Amino acid sequence: xxxxxxxxxxxxxxxxxxxxxxxxxxxxxxxxxxxxxxxxxxxxxxxxxxxxxxxxxxxxxxxxxxxxxxxxxxxxxxxxxxxxxxxxxxxxxxxxxxxxxxxxxxxxxxxxxxxxxxxxxxxxxxxxxxx
Ligand code: C2G
Numbered sequence: 480x481x482x483x484x485x486x487x488x489x490x491x492x493x494x495x496x497x498x499x500x501x502x503x504x505x506x507x508x509x510x511x512x513x514x515x516x517x518x519x520x521x522x523x524x525x526x527x528x529x530x531x532x533x534x535x536x537x538x539x540x541x542x543x544x545x546x547x548x549x550x551x552x553x554x555x556x557x558x559x560x561x562x563x564x565x566x567x568x569x570x571x572x573x574x575x576x577x578x579x580x581x582x583x584x585x586x587x588x589x590x591x592x593x594x595x596x597x598x599x600x601x602x603x604x605x606x607x608x609x610x
Contacts, residue, residue, distance in 0.1 A: 482508035485567035485587075487552050489516045491529035492603050493539050496595035503592050504571040505545030512565045513540050514552035524555065530604065562587055 486504045490497050490513075505511040518533045529536065533551060541549040552561070562570060562583055569588040570580055577591045 481510060482568045483510045483512060483566055484508035484569050484571055485512045485514065485562055485565055486571045487514040487516065487558070487561075488573075489521060489529055489600070490536050490540050491521075491531055492600045493531075493536070494598050494600065494603060496598045497540075498543065499595045500571070500573055500592060501540070501543050501546060507569050507571055507590060510547045511545055512548045512550070512567065513546055514561055515540050515549055516552045520552060520554060530600075559583060559586070 484504050484507045486500070488497065488500075501511070501513065504513075515533065515537050518528055521527070521529050531539070537549050537551065540546055548565070550561070550565075558570075558580065561567075563586065567587050569590055570583055571590045571592060572580060573594045574591040575594055580589050583589055
């Protein structure tokens with residue numbers, strides 16, 4: 480039986496840590512669906528707009544090998560309905576979210592993968608702004 484994987488993220492200033500988690504998420508099943516967080520969600524939760532717009536981030540993520548479908552994640556609180564909508568068998572997230580999504584273990588497997596060390600969007604923005 481085919482296995483659907485779902486994962487979520489902002490994927491702003493796309494970097495190798497983002498690539499690696501998508502590659503590893505894809506290896507957990509046959510179809511990978513990615514929820515890319517809305518600009519409005521970022522503004523609400525992080526107090527700043529992403530560097531790249533929602534449309535740009537969706538375009539980049541959807542072009543990655545192994546990604547089958549993308550959608551806009553409008554709210555962090557809608558995870559359960561997204562998992563159900565896409566009939567996901569497994570939710571994959573980086574381990575910065577470890578334990579945070581265990582409640583969905585009743586409808587899918589929940590897997591946390593180690594983050595790629597020493598790279599983040601925030602660090603990249605700082606590094607670039609120092610040049
Ligand atoms: N990631 C990683 N290694 C890094 C940086 C990020 O594995 N060095 C992973 C994160 O753990 C996450 C994914 O890449 O699983 C996307 O990271 P972010 O863009 O920072 O996403 P975030 O803002 O944490 O997601 O429902 C979740 C929200 O959409 C927010």
